[in-house]
Amino acid sequence: MSAAFEVVVIGAGLSGLAASAALSGAGAKVLLLDSKPFVGGRAYSYEHPSLQEEIDCQHVLLGCCTNLRALCDSAGVADRIRWYDTLTFLQPDTPTRTELSVRLLPAPMHTAVDFLRAPMLSLTDKVVVARGLMEFVGGYPAADTESFATWLKRTGQTDRAIRHLWEPVIVGALNDTFEHCSTKYAGQVFHESFLKSAKGGRLGIPTLPLSQFYSFVAEQCVRQGTELRLQQAVNGLTKQHDGWHVQTTEGSFNTPHVVLATPFQQTNALAPQLGVPIDTFRNAPICTVHLWFDREITDLDHAVLLDTGIQWIFHKSRIRRWPADRGSYVELTISASFAQLHQTREAILASALRELQLFFPAAADAKLMKSGILKDARATFSVAPGMDAYRPAQATGEAGLFLAGDWTQTGWPSTMEGAVRGGLLAAEAVTASAGAPQRFLQPDLPPTGLMKLLSRQ
Numbered sequence: 001m002s003a004a005f006e007v008v009v010i011g012a013g014l015s016g017l018a019a020s021a022a023l024s025g026a027g028a029k030v031l032l033l034d035s036k037p038f039v040g041g042r043a044y045s046y047e048h049p050s051l052q053e054e055i056d057c058q059h060v061l062l063g064c065c066t067n068l069r070a071l072c073d074s075a076g077v078a079d080r081i082r083w084y085d086t087l088t089f090l091q092p093d094t095p096t097r098t099e100l101s102v103r104l105l106p107a108p109m110h111t112a113v114d115f116l117r118a119p120m121l122s123l124t125d126k127v128v129v130a131r132g133l134m135e136f137v138g139g140y141p142a143a144d145t146e147s148f149a150t151w152l153k154r155t156g157q158t159d160r161a162i163r164h165l166w167e168p169v170i171v172g173a174l175n176d177t178f179e180h181c182s183t184k185y186a187g188q189v190f191h192e193s194f195l196k197s198a199k200g201g202r203l204g205i206p207t208l209p210l211s212q213f214y215s216f217v218a219e220q221c222v223r224q225g226t227e228l229r230l231q232q233a234v235n236g237l238t239k240q241h242d243g244w245h246v247q248t249t250e251g252s253f254n255t256p257h258v259v260l261a262t263p264f265q266q267t268n269a270l271a272p273q274l275g276v277p278i279d280t281f282r283n284a285p286i287c288t289v290h291l292w293f294d295r296e297i298t299d300l301d302h303a304v305l306l307d308t309g310i311q312w313i314f315h316k317s318r319i320r321r322w323p324a325d326r327g328s329y330v331e332l333t334i335s336a337s338f339a340q341l342h343q344t345r346e347a348i349l350a351s352a353l354r355e356l357q358l359f360f361p362a363a364a365d366a367k368l369m370k371s372g373i374l375k376d377a378r379a380t381f382s383v384a385p386g387m388d389a390y391r392p393a394q395a396t397g398e399a400g401l402f403l404a405g406d407w408t409q410t411g412w413p414s415t416m417e418g419a420v421r422g423g424l425l426a427a428e429a430v431t432a433s434a435g436a437p438q439r440f441l442q443p444d445l446p447p448t449g450l451m452k453l454l455s456r457q
């Protein structure tokens with residue numbers, strides 16, 4: 001299609017990048033603006049001045065993230081994602097590992113063999129987990145009214161099943177406590193990634209620092225004709241009789257279509273007339289601890305750490321295939337890190353090192369060369385019960401004004417896939433309003449094996 005319309009996309013996070021890639025690919029003249037000096041938004045990396053390293057907070061994706069994967073594919077960066085078929089769960093002070101791998105069995109049985117063998121759960125735990133999972137075999141609730149805390153109680157989950165399975169998976173994926181996660185999105189995580197197909201649950205980890213990784217997507221937008229302007233903040237948006245007047249730190253211009261791909265706070269500041277209920281949205285933090293050791297402390301690329309404050313270890317030097325003699329660069333991730341927001345960096349570091357040694361005794365002998373701590377207070381928004389009603393559609397009541405972002409109605413929680421979906425849905429709404437409707441959203445992965453009969457989703 002050759003579209004003759006112009007669009008200004010505000011925000012070069014994943015949502016704005018996805019919208020720009022779709023629209024410029026469809027022939028629209030796109031101007032993409034961001035206040036920051038890099039693309040990627042919250043999925044960013046930056047050169048840390050005192051550490052002299054480019055650091056980011058590790059972001060992972062899953063095989064079921066069809067829209068994010070398609071975006072990476074078309075930008076030519078898909079081969080910079082390392083895919084894993086096994087999740088390793090470690091308990092402190094014991095060398096026993098639980099490994100959940102995808103097997104060559106028809107879904108939903110593909111993880112059943114490892115689940116039945118898992119030493120981290122007792123037989124009673126496995127029975128209640130299996131009974132609980134049965135609720136998500138067919139799909140997940142359409143309504144987001146029930147909290148996952150209520151679901152855990154209703155289905156009689158044991159304390160160990162909660163600590164060793166539900167918590168690492170759901171708090172890791174939805175980044176809040178069970179009271180602030182709805183059963184709908186918790187069920188979606190299990191249905192799409194554990195049950196529907198083996199491919200859906202594969203874990204993908206970018207092997208490049210995130211801004212480098214997503215600069216491939218920005219370059220593709222530019223190749224398609226998008227004009228990208230970084231360090232240009234938009235500070236005013238005024239409706240005119242035939243479009244919008246955009247005021248930026250570098251000047252102003254008029255445009256018929258605007259996609260606001262900004263978080264809800266900035267969206268509300270620029271378009272208060274939309275009445276985004278910002279006080280209803282709840283941000284949840286993520287804290288990451290970055291450690292550089294003089295030698296390798298484990299042969300694992302990543303693992304879930306049970307019964308501690310740290311949820312995941314990402315062994316970034318191995319994921320990025322650094323030579324072993326460069327030592328270990330590890331990142332420890334603490335999701336829903338409300339407590340750490342108020343702790344000093346020294347306290348967080350001391351506790352993380354103490355916990356790390358419970359799992360990897362070699363860390364006690366290794367020399368810590370340097371360390372850094374990142375706290376992101378607004379990492380995600382919480383898909384608490386009832387939030388769906390407050391997430392706006394991409395088309396607004398204002399002609400020519402569209403919303404994107406992980407917090408809009410995407411059908412997904414606050415994730416990179418959700419952000420990309422929001423951007424693509426906004427792009428679809430723009431083309432429809434310009435009289436040249438296009439579809440950009442990718443279909444979900446199809447169910448495989450027995451799930452072809454069982455899945456309604």
Ligand SMILES: Cc1cc2nc3c(=O)[nH]c(=O)nc-3n(C[C@H](O)[C@H](O)[C@H](O)COP(=O)(O)OP(=O)(O)OC[C@H]3O[C@@H](n4cnc5c(N)ncnc54)[C@H](O)[C@@H]3O)c2cc1C
Nearest residue numbers: 011013014015035041042057059060234405406415416419
């Ligand atoms: C520490 C951390 C870990 C995470 N881990 C994962 C993970 O493992 N997997 C996963 O899927 N998701 C993860 N997420 C969530 C994921 O990063 C977000 O859901 C996603 O990146 C949101 O993208 P977005 O485009 O909707 O918003 P943003 O990334 O917030 O993009 C908005 C952009 O708008 C720009 N902007 C704002 N105001 C203006 C203005 N006035 N003018 C111009 N530009 C403006 C901002 O600079 C920003 O670039 C994580 C997030 C964090 C912070």
